[in-house]
Amino acid sequence: MRPGRVLVDEEAIATRLAEMGAEITADYEGKDLLLVAVLKGAFMMMADLARHILLPVDIDFMAVSSYGAATETSGVVRILKDLDQEIAERHVLIVEDIIDSGLTLDYLRRNLEVRQPASLEIATLLLKAGIQRVPIEVKYVGFEIPPDFVVGYGLDLVGKMRNLPYVAVMEED
Ligand code: IMP
Ligand code: MG
Numbered sequence: 126m127r128p129g130r131v132l133v134d135e136e137a138i139a140t141r142l143a144e145m146g147a148e149i150t151a152d153y154e155g156k157d158l159l160l161v162a163v164l165k166g167a168f169m170m171m172a173d174l175a176r177h178i179l180l181p182v183d184i185d186f187m188a189v190s191s192y193g194a195a196t197e198t199s200g201v202v203r204i205l206k207d208l209d210q211e212i213a214e215r216h217v218l219i220v221e222d223i224i225d226s227g228l229t230l231d232y233l234r235r236n237l238e239v240r241q242p243a244s245l246e247i248a249t250l251l252l253k254a255g256i257q258r259v260p261i262e263v264k265y266v267g268f269e270i271p272p273d274f275v276v277g278y279g280l281d282l283v284g285k286m287r288n289l290p291y292v293a294v295m296e297e298d
Contacts (some may be wrong), residue, residue, distance in 0.1 A: 128276050128286060129296030133268055138250070138278060138291070139173070141267045145248060146177020148265065149218065153180055156216045156243075161208065163233065164188040165287065166222035169279040170250045174220060185209055189229060202232040217242040221249040222279045225272075227257035234261075250278070251292065 149158075160178070162171035164186050175184060188206035217237060224230055230247060237245055248265035253272045270292075276282050277289030 126282065126295045127298055128289060128293035130294050131291050132270060132273075132275055132294050133251075133278075133292040135290045138267070142170075142173050142250075143177050145265050145267060146174055146179075149174075149248065150177075150179045153178075153182075153216060153218075156180075157183075158216045158218060159183045159185060159210075159212060160218050160220055161185050161187060161212075161237075162220040163222070163229070164206065166279045166281065167220050167250075169287070170222050171220050174248065183210075187233070189233060202229055204236070212237065212240050212242045214241070214243050216244045217246070219245070219247045221247060223251040223253070223275070224249050224257065224261065224263065225253050227259045227261040230263075231259045231261055251275070251280075 158180055160171065160175060160182050162168060165188065171184065175182065185208045186206065187204065187208055190203045190205055219230065219233065221230060234245060246264040249263055250267040252263060252266045252269050254269040256272045273294045275292050275294055276286040277292045279287050280292065281287045282295060
């Protein structure tokens with residue numbers, strides 16, 4: 126397997142993140158906003174999106190694991206690293222790289238809701254359209270994509286290819 130056709134190029138990502146940042150800036154004006162990125166995949170999205178949010182935001186990270194070394198979702202979610210801070214009464218925006226089955230975010234959302242944030246929303250760069258196994262409300266979506274396995278811009282195949290500056294579809298050699 127190798128990265129093949131570019132699905133979302135660098136320029137499209139940059140343009141869309143600027144739009145999403147502007148939208149988020151308007152929506153959270155005057156509010157105490159905490160951005161929570163889901164590691165490892167969302168590290169690049171977090172860095173780029175945060176620069177387009179013109180508010181004094183706080184950032185934090187969670188690490189969860191829903192995949193083993195396979196490219197199929199297991200439905201099993203483990204918290205590998207929890208937040209460093211309390212989120213009660215705060216406005217929390219989860220920053221994700223991709224939503225596939227939706228099981229990871231469904232678990233995460235319920236886990237964070239128990240902590241009683243003032244609000245809890247989701248921003249994802251990519252959404253595999255129509256294949257979610259659980260209903261999931263996503264406030265900010267970068268791009269809807271087909272259900273192919275993709276890599277780059279944070280997304281990996283067995284740990285590699287996260288550093289590609291674009292999103293590409295995997296192809297057979
Ligand atoms: P979900 O729980 O099925 O929605 O999967 C969410 C997680 O699976 C994402 O945060 C990614 O880490 C990983 N994932 C889902 N689809 C892809 C893909 O196409 N490429 C790389 N990782 C993916
Ligand atoms: Mg991920």
